[in-house]
Amino acid sequence: MEQFSVAFFEENFKTYAEQNEDVFSKQQAMNSYYVSMVSTIINDNINKNSELVKRIRNLNAAYQNCRS
Amino acid sequence: MEQFSVAFFEENFKTYAEQNEDVFSKQQAMNSYYVSMVSTIINDNINKNSELVKRIRNLNAAYQNCRS
Numbered sequence: 504m505e506q507f508s509v510a511f512f513e514e515n516f517k518t519y520a521e522q523n524e525d526v527f528s529k530q531q532a533m534n535s536y537y538v539s540m541v542s543t544i545i546n547d548n549i550n551k552n553s554e555l556v557k558r559i560r561n562l563n564a565a566y567q568n569c570r571s
Numbered sequence: 572m573e574q575f576s577v578a579f580f581e582e583n584f585k586t587y588a589e590q591n592e593d594v595f596s597k598q599q600a601m602n603s604y605y606v607s608m609v610s611t612i613i614n615d616n617i618n619k620n621s622e623l624v625k626r627i628r629n630l631n632a633a634y635q636n637c638r639s
Contacts (some may be wrong), residue, residue, distance in 0.1 A: 531599055531602070534599070534602035534603055534605075534606050535602055537602075537605075537606050537609075538602050538605050538606070538634070541605075541609055541627065541631065542631055542634075545624060545627050545628050545631060551620075552619075552620040552621045552623070552624045553620045555620070555624050556613060556620045556623050556624065559609065559613050559627070560613055563609065563610055563613060566606070566610075
């Protein structure tokens with residue numbers, strides 16, 4: 504699966520929510536994963552801004568897809 | 572205060588956490604605000620990618636500053 508793709512983030516949202524279901528609600532776990540991923544993405548100084556924005560848009564799309 | 576500056580986001584994090592302290596922990600409220608702001612920023616098709624990345628970096632800096 505391509506890193507930073509929508510499917511990649513969807514899988515990670517699901518895994519992270521499952522791993523933390525004893526401690527956090529699905530919503531809380533997803534928000535926490537979202538924040539840490541954005542933080543990681545924007546600290547990548549190697550990639551171009553267009554690539555950073557694309558990755559964050561994919562993360563956000565996956566978030567919307569997994570929320571329901 | 573300049574919109575999308577670090578100080579602007581710091582103020583909003585504080586306000587949002589205070590307004591929701593009956594329902595959410597500070598951490599939860601901040602994560603929720605963070606997610607909704609990133610979503611808003613990246614859906615702005617008027618601005619250049621460099622400006623979008625700058626805004627998200629400011630949001631993230633404010634988040635780190637307000638977390639403690």
